[in-house]
Amino acid sequence: MSMPDFPPPVPQPARKTWTAHATVRLAGVLILFAGLIGGGLIYWLADDVVDSASSAMQGRQYTAQMERIGGTSGVLVAQFNDWLGHLWHGKQLGITLGILALLIAVFCFWLAGLMAVEIPQDTPTRR
Known part of the structure; x- marks a missing residue:
């Protein structure tokens, strides 16, 4: 004859297991909040950056020389590169970070x- 356990075991609450879609949704919420808060802080604390080198490159002589060297496509690539570089400085960095977090x-x-979405298992498959 076995002796009863003393004290009796205390029932433990069931542990909640996270499903995959709940985990991804939680990750989305965390990314959104972190990105918007970080982007807002950067926007609020950053200074507007004025790049004298980039403003000097916008002159007619620079554009004419770029067109002579690389053609119209060279000018477009240089303008795109300048625009892309501006996204990562100053207040624009905060806006960029917020938009990336949102996306x-x-x-x-x-x-x-x-x-x-659960796929029904009794659906016949086409062969």
């Missing part, structure tokens, strides 16, 4: 929505 969070929410 990544929307992607996470979309992916979580796809993961949450």
Whole structure:
């Protein structure tokens, strides 16, 4: 005859397990909040950066020389490179970070929505 356990075992609450789509959704929420708060702080604390080298490159002589060397496509590539470089400085960095966080969070929410859809198992497959 066995002795009863003393004290009796205390029932433990069931641990909640996270599903994959809930984890992705939570990641989207965290990315959104972190990105918007970080972008807002950067925007609020940063100075407007005025790059004297880039403003000097916008002159007619520079554009004419770029067109002579690289053609019209060279001028367009230089302008695109200048625009892309401006996204990562000053207040524009805060805006860029906020937009990137929003886009990544929307992607996470979309992916979580796809993961949450259950496919019926009794559906016949086409062969």
